[in-house]
Amino acid sequence: GAVVSQHPSWVICKSGTSVKIECRSLDFQATTMFWYRQFPKQSLMLMATSNEGSKATYEQGVEKDKFLINHASLTLSTLTVTSAHPEDSSFYICSAREPGTSGRLETQYFGPGTRLLVL
Amino acid sequence: QKEVEQDPGPLSVPEGAIVSLNCTYSNSAFQYFMWYRQYSRKGPELLMYTYSSGNKEDGRFTAQVDKSSKYISLFIRDSQPSDSATYLCAMSGGGKLIFGQGTELSVKP
Numbered sequence: 001g002a003v004v005s006q007h008p009s010w011v012i013c014k015s016g017t018s019v020k021i022e023c024r025s026l027d028f029q030a031t032t033m034f035w036y037r038q039f040p041k042q043s044l045m046l047m048a049t050s051n052e053g054s055k056a057t058y059e060q061g062v063e064k065d066k067f068l069i070n071h072a073s074l075t076l077s078t079l080t081v082t083s084a085h086p087e088d089s090s091f092y093i094c095s096a097r098e099p100g101t102s103g104r105l106e107t108q109y110f111g112p113g114t115r116l117l118v119l
Numbered sequence: 120q121k122e123v124e125q126d127p128g129p130l131s132v133p134e135g136a137i138v139s140l141n142c143t144y145s146n147s148a149f150q151y152f153m154w155y156r157q158y159s160r161k162g163p164e165l166l167m168y169t170y171s172s173g174n175k176e177d178g179r180f181t182a183q184v185d186k187s188s189k190y191i192s193l194f195i196r197d198s199q200p201s202d203s204a205t206y207l208c209a210m211s212g213g214g215k216l217i218f219g220q221g222t223e224l225s226v227k228p
Contacts, residue, residue: 004162034216041127043218044163093162108216110155110162118211 002028004096005114013084014119020080021114022029023094029074030096035067050077050078084118091115122146125219126207134228138195142208142219145189149210149217152184156194157205157221166206167193198226 003026013019023033031052036044048058048069056069068080077096083090093113125142132138140154151170155163167182169191172215174181183192191210195202201225208219 006162022199042219043123043125043220044216045218046215049215095162100148110164110224112162113160 001107002026002098004030004094004111006092006094006114007039008114009112010115010117012106012117016083018082018116019116020083021092021116022077023077023079023096023111025075025096025109026099028096030077030098031074031096033077034072034078034095034097035069035077036093036095038093038113039112040091044093047079048116053116055102057108081116084116089118120145120228122217123208123210123219127220127221129223129225131225131227132198132227134200134226135200136198136226138193138198138202138226140193140195140206140208140222140228142210143193144191144210146210146212146217147186147189148212151211152182152191152218153209153211155182155207155209155218157207158211159204163207198224200228202226203206 005024007022033050035047038044047062048056050056050069050071052071058064071077095108095110097108123144153168156165157163167186172186179196205221205223207221209216
């Protein structure tokens, strides 16, 4: 099956710094990628939808100036948490969808996640 | 009220037991119904998906959807310790996935 990777797998940073997380589709081209956040014992919450070559669409309540998303190529999307604070500590998971399958959500593949801890 | 409700558990069963996991939902526009398995500190992996009401079977797993009751289920037969994970239901009707909270399952040898 298709593989999605994330880097780094975990990161610890000081409050006020920025952190960049990469999401790559390794063996397919993904016109659409999604970024989720998951707090302990809670569900995945969609943060934003990222389309290659265009601006990301953010969900209600997600600050687009704080969570910068760039989808510059068909295999790479990045999420930058700017001026991170302890409340941003969470598990960030991306997913990628194969092109031409917009009606088939089963072809959305998830990355392994990035655990962020802000001190 | 959440759009998707799922009992978080934890659920502990002996090896070989039949496991029943359930979700209810409130949005009648949902058309696709999925079950994901998530191991600790990993991303979710798709187990099964269904589009319409009825049953779908894949090996030891059976997914069931009852749109009239807005209720979906996942059954695991002959459960194994390797099935220990968190199981998330997810559904969509508008291009986005809405996840349940996840049920933590532990299968004891």
